[in-house]
Amino acid sequence: MxxxxxxxxxxxxxxxxxxxxxxxxxxxxxxxxxxxxxxxxxxxxxxxxxxxxxxxxxxxxxxxxxxxxxxxxxxxxxxxxxxxxxxxxxxxxxxxxxxxxxxxxxxxxxxxxxxxxxxxxxxxxxxxxxxxxxxxxxxxxxxxxxxxxxxxxxxxxxxxxxxxxxxxxxxxxxxxxxxxxxxxxxxxxxxxxxxxxxxxxxxxxxxxxxxxxxxxxxxxxxxxxxxxFPRKPAKKAPRVERTLVCVLRRQCGRDDGEIQYLLTQRPGKGLLAGMWELPSMLLEADVPEKKHGDLLSTEVQRIVGTVTESLQYVGEVVHIFSHIHQTYVVYSASVCECVEGQREQKICWLDQSALQEAAISTGVKKIMKLYYESTSKLQDTKVRDQNTKRKHIPEAGKGKKAKRAGSAANGGLKQLSVSRFFTTSKPTSS
Structure with a gap:
């Protein structure tokens, strides 16, 4: 260690x-x-x-x-x-x-x-x-x-x-x-x-x-x-990589409403061997940003066998390995079906608490932290919008009913404008 x-x-x-x-x-x-x-x-x-x-x-x-x-x-x-x-x-x-x-x-x-x-x-x-x-x-x-x-x-x-x-x-x-x-x-x-x-x-x-x-x-x-002393050779510059990542969620008709997230297992050899990660794919250097969504959707469909919904850009996370400068370009999406995925790749669906205990790398933890923060901000925005709408709803006792009540209190007479008040003759006393 x-x-x-x-x-x-x-x-x-x-x-x-x-x-x-x-x-x-x-x-x-x-x-x-x-x-x-x-x-x-x-x-x-x-x-x-x-x-x-x-x-x-x-x-x-x-x-x-x-x-x-x-x-x-x-x-x-x-x-x-x-x-x-x-x-x-x-x-x-x-x-x-x-x-x-x-x-x-x-x-x-x-x-x-x-x-x-x-x-x-x-x-x-x-x-x-x-x-x-x-x-x-x-x-x-x-x-x-x-x-x-x-x-x-x-x-x-x-x-x-x-x-x-x-x-x-x-x-x-x-x-x-x-x-x-x-x-x-x-x-x-x-x-x-x-x-x-x-x-x-x-x-x-x-x-x-x-x-x-x-x-x-x-x-x-x-x-x-x-x-x-001692002398060391100049460090080799780390390889720069960009990787598309999808935080894929499903609810799968669960009574408790708990959301589950998809993890896939890495190969048994190489970088992060056997660890669990979010669906991802390495980006080629010349791939334009407008194609990110299509590429990631295709990769996710290959893993779970169904089309994703509402692919949303979340942000970017930088993680430094000893020899790789990695930037994760993060998106989120959902599936409406209770899919289990294709058999050729080992996958699992975990809720938030189980995900925290899983064998995931620090990079994946950073991605999920960004996702949770993004989701929280989105919820806060929705709450503020709802509160703003409520402020424009007339309170009880106001509006048309209040106006009618006011008219009844004045004997049914309409209130005169300022100009008509001065041009209208005063009523004679009996």
């Missing part, structure tokens, strides 16, 4: 997960649908699926016993990578083996002044060899946890606390910072002949200059200091 996800986000998910499946046997007995539902909103859903697959293999093929060695974990369990294998075997079993995660990569790259691309194969291999060489043979688990904690709390990405770092005297990156500071101070004081600290090797003086594949490939940036 902690892979690519912050601790604060994970805590609630972890507690609920362990309460529901406290043992590997209970997790193995669960369905993938239950696992996806529990994982919903956490992202990177393949992690939950592989955890489930791993539990099933342990129970089915390994007699319910977890492998104890890192190499066994790596080989026998799906979804277990080099880091997970090293962490579990050293912390839980006391195996003398190193770990390399993002925090450890940062610490080691700074300590050894490794300035090459930190995700390249040769740097990764060098970091693992270094981690294995450094690990304490007496307390490997404690050492690995301490190294990871050092990277998380002291040797942080953007605000490193070098003054509090317990290994700063061994850190080449910190030594380079001090070296450049001393050189700068010497220039200010006119000590141009000051001799640099020979205990900290400079990149320019590397004995394998030109052939070293671990050193900085660019000039040192004094403003960054130790943050020159």
């Amino acid at each position: 902690l892979q690519q996800t912050q601790v604060a986000t994970v805590i609630d998910y972890y507690n609920r997960w362990m309460k529901k499946w406290p043992t590997v046997q209970k997790l193995a007995a669960a369905s993938l649908e239950e696992v996806n539902r529990m994982w919903a909103g956490l992202g990177y859903y393949s992690r939950g699926r592989r955890l489930h697959e791993g539990a099933q293999k342990v129970v089915r093929d390994l007699g319910g016993e977890m492998p104890k060695r890192a190499e066994q974990l790596l080989k026998q369990l799906p979804g277990v990578g080099r880091y997970t294998a090293g962490a579990v075997s050293s912390i839980a079993q006391g195996q003398v083996t190193g770990v390399v995660d993002g925090n450890v990569t940062r610490v080691l790259c700074r300590v050894r002044a490794i300035g090459a691309d930190s995700v390249s194969a040769h740097v990764t291999d060098a970091l693992w060899k270094l981690a294995d060489a450094l690990v304490d043979p007496e307390r490997p688990g404690d050492f690995n946890q301490a190294l990871m904690e050092l990277g998380a709390t002291v040797c942080s990405p953007k605000s490193p606390r070098c003054a509090q770092c317990p290994v700063r005297t061994h850190c080449h990156a910190y030594g380079k910072v001090r070296l450049h500071q001393d050189r700068g101070s010497g220039r200010l004081l006119g000590k141009l002949d000051s001799t640099p600290d020979s205990s900290v090797p400079d990149v320019e003086n590397c004995t394998s200059a030109g052939g070293c594949n671990l050193c900085l490939s660019e000039d040192w940036d004094s403003e960054l200091g130790v943050q020159n």
Whole structure:
């Protein structure tokens, strides 16, 4: 759960997960649908699926016993990578083996002044060899946890606390910072002949200059200091996609009047594998907006086998995946029949409360939130219109009846206009 996800986000998910499946046997007995539902909103859903697959293999093929060695974990369990294998075997079993995660990569790259691309194969291999060489043979688990904690709390990405770092005297990156500071101070004081600290090797003086594949490939940036390390390649721009989505509802003659919404299940492989989503289709780049309705109606008819009614534009929702910038163009529609859908695609109809508990992604939750807000605003508008109409309806005792009552009170005489009042002669007294 902690892979690519912050601790604060994970805590609630972890507690609920362990309460529901406290043992590997209970997790193995669960369905993938239950696992996806529990994982919903956490992202990177393949992690939950592989955890489930791993539990099933342990129970089915390994007699319910977890492998104890890192190499066994790596080989026998799906979804277990080099880091997970090293962490579990050293912390839980006391195996003398190193770990390399993002925090450890940062610490080691700074300590050894490794300035090459930190995700390249040769740097990764060098970091693992270094981690294995450094690990304490007496307390490997404690050492690995301490190294990871050092990277998380002291040797942080953007605000490193070098003054509090317990290994700063061994850190080449910190030594380079001090070296450049001393050189700068010497220039200010006119000590141009000051001799640099020979205990900290400079990149320019590397004995394998030109052939070293671990050193900085660019000039040192004094403003960054130790943050020159580690170096990462420029991030690839995310793919931009637009997807048509339909919030399809039915009432299906239910006595309680509860509205149900249609969900379809995604394929078992790929992005959001096995998750439930609203009817949707990826838009080609050159499709004009005026064709959106026809395309979406055709897709919905393919799924449920009937024509939709009153397709309405709702709005747009942006959701960012790690590699996709997704914009959902949202419409809503209804079906008057109690349709069940075509058999070739797995679908389900859920009311609002059940939908909130289903295995849906954060993107779907955002879409439904937009839909509910849009529906609420529409209802508010209708109420205001009805109230406005009521204000123009004559109140009881007013209108024509009131006028007739007034005439009767004046003896049936009509009220004279101002001009006729002055031209009409006054009645004579008897």
